[in-house]
Amino acid sequence: MLTTTDLRGSDTDPRTVLPRAAVDVGAAAQRIQPILDDVRDRGLPAVLAATQRFDGVELSDVRVPREHLRTALEGLDPAVRAALETTIQRARAVHADQRRQDVTTRLAPGGTVTERWVPVERVGLYVPGGLAVYPSSVVMNVVPAQEAGVASLAIASPPQRDHGGRVHPAILAACELLGVDEVYSVGGAQAVAMFAYGIENVRAVDMVTGPGNIYVTAAKRQLRGLVGIDSEAGPTEIAILADRTADPLHVAADLISQAEHDPAAASVLVTDSEELLAEVQRTLPKLVGATKHTERVTEALSGPQSGAILVDDVEHGLRVVNAYAAEHLEIQTADAREMALRVRSAGAIFVGPYAPVSLGDYCAGSNHVLPTGGCARHSSGLSVQTFLRGVHIIEYDKPALAEVAGHVVALANAEDLPAHGEAVQVRFR
Structure with a gap:
């Protein structure tokens, strides 16, 4: 199921042969530019027209009434509510420790420079709602912004035809749990444009964060400068560095877990063990056939963005995963923690057999909004720092x-x- 690339005995630069999703944000940017221009010029009517065209939903306004949030939380499955509350609690604990302190440096008697960390005033948070619905992404966007001290938060998420043109109730329930009541039934490029330009009764923001499809990403690229952005998020990806000590069932299940997101999702196994690779290849079809989204997973695992890489040894594998710079990197080797501390490029690193990526998606306390497409070589995931600006105060x-x-x-x-x-x-x- 996974296409295998054998790098053993090769000094080829891994970046030239590693599987990677082909994403043409530039082409998407050309397609959505008329939408951005229309929202800039016409405001709310343009947003409503785009919503009807792309989401198949006819709305008269985009603001979600306050009572819809309360009703959504009241109707939430108690098990899901408990899980979200745990996710919020753990995310707050981790992100609260990220807040930087102001520092004053005394360079001479009467001469100081103080670095103050000032939060962004207003942020628009995008929460996807396409093939899957992500109340967890509400948590991952809102918690670091709140811990940074952002004064004004607004959330946009696509309206759902299956829910009467409303935002998915699980997303609304998460907003209610987090105390965010400014929520809009808007998705896609028009949501980013709404936040960037402002429309009737929606004040423009200073920054837009959150993952979305290629059109959301293209809109963020086009409007960067008018507003700040966190990153240009592409299809999700997982890389697993594993040796013969890894459990092939764990490896196969984790590869599938990310492939479940999207047919363009990338799942990459890097190993020095032919035996492990063979067992993973035997296990994958059984697990894929039993999973709910079989077609989506099959397309992702067999696509050019996924594959298995055979390497000479774990040291070689470490060089390969550093070159790949995965959004999510699992280390399943005999000396997993030691190897993890030597990784230079990854959005988040999951160490050992009991730290699957799924844990980070929900309850680890870490953030799951992470750099994709190799951007982990130069960028970080969403954090409290995303929403802070360092301002120098010079006193002489x-x-x-x-x-x-x-x-x-x-x-x-x-x-x-x-x-x-x-x-x-x-x-x-």
Whole structure:
């Protein structure tokens, strides 16, 4: 089921041969640009028209009434409510510890620089609602924003025809649990445009975060600058670095768990054990045939974005997974923790046989909004820091400025900016 690439004995750069989803955000950006322009120019009528066109739902307004949130929570399955409450509690514990403290550095008597961490004022949070519905993504977006101290939060999620054109009740229930009552029945590129430009009765935001389909990603790319964004999220992905000590049943189940998200999801196994690979290949068809979304999983596992990579040894495997820079990386080796500490590029790392990616999706306390498509080489997942800005406060008195005045003048003249130096010298005449 998984296409195998044998890198044993090869010094090929893994980045040139590793499976990867083919995502053309540029083409999608061209397709959604008219939607963005229409929302900018016409506001609410453009959003309603796009909602009818793409979601098949006719609405007169996009704001979810407050009572819908309360009703959704009252009707939520008690087991799901308990699970969400646990997820919220654990996420709060982890994200509360991420908050940076202001720091003042004293460079001279009378001369200090203070770095203050200031939260973004208003954020629009996008929660997907396509092939699956993600109340957990409400938690992962809202909790770090709240812990950062963001004053104003708004959530957008696609309306569901199966629920009378309303946002899915599980998402509304999660909003109610988290105390977020500004919720909009809007999905896709039009939701990002609504947040970026503002429309009737919806104030524009400073930042848009949250995963979505390729059109949401394209809209975030096009509107970046007008608003801040967290990342350009692509299809989900899992890489598993495993040796002969790994349980093939665990490995197969974990590969399937991410393939369940989307036909474009990527599941990659990196191993130095032919025996493990053979057993995983034998196990996969049995598990795939028994899972609910068999067709979706089969398409994902057999697609060009998924595969198995044979390597010389675990050290070689470590180089491969660092090159791949997976959104989710599982380490299932004899020395899993030691290997995990040597990983340089991954959105999140799951160590050992009892830390599957599913745990991180829900109840680990970590955040599941993570960089995809190799972006973990340079970017981080969603966190409290996403919603904070570092602002420097410079305080110098006259003696402190005098101490470095000559240096400022010298550098200003070297850069042919004499007025810079004059702005210092004028203070001492």
